[in-house]
Amino acid sequence: MLKTYTGSCHCGAVRFEADIDLSAGTGKCNCSICTKSRNWSAIIKPEAFRLLQGEADLSGYEFGTKSGQHLFCRHCGIRPFGRGYVEQIGGHYVAIQVASLDDVTPDELIAAPIKYTNGRDNSWWDTPAEIRHL
Template sequence: MKTYHGSCHCGAVRFEADIDLSQGTLRCNCSICTKVRFWPAIVQPSAFRLVSGEADLTIYQFLTKRDKHLFCRHCGVRSFGIGSSPRWGEFYAVNVTCLDDVTAAELIDAPITYLDGRNDNWETPPDEVRHL
């Protein structure tokens, strides 16, 4: 477990998160994850701390409106999201590409689990993942 510091592109939104990247990251083929190239690590709410920028966040929700897709209203970067699922309960999905102090080696070594969100089949990976 390591405490990472992250931010959006303009720096208005800043956060800290306790993440064990060896436990893995996700890549999903659902419409929003594919379009924004979202690459999250899942953390429990107690492991996430918003340091600054709450007023600078905008929320986008669709379909069930269960998950909150947050982005900076200035630069548009999606640093993290908030969700709920049977697998993880309440969670934060931290975009690992927004971690300011993560190394390339840590990202390369982080295992990736592929999710078939496009077909609402969260237990089986999609047939094709090379584009994710």
């Protein structure tokens, strides 16, 4: 079910709204940055995302193919969302860190399906052999 959530970084400098259907699935990846940051995200289209405040408070990091901009608050370091373009997932996207949603309930998170991807081996469409650590 599509629901409008509010989200933020830890210090509150960055705030956003996002229309997300958590029942459509979330994702965790085993690539180097996702493993180190304990990434758990929901991918949405840019038109379903509204940055309410904090554009100037964001800093970004890109690596590899530079298809994704990993954004973080320059004050508290939290990564509330990222942006990018990947043709295979429909082009432009916003990746919402579900842990940054202020009004999501534990029950909603528990019920959200998780798709695991094997970014470590650049086999993004496959499930890694081991996922318990993700």
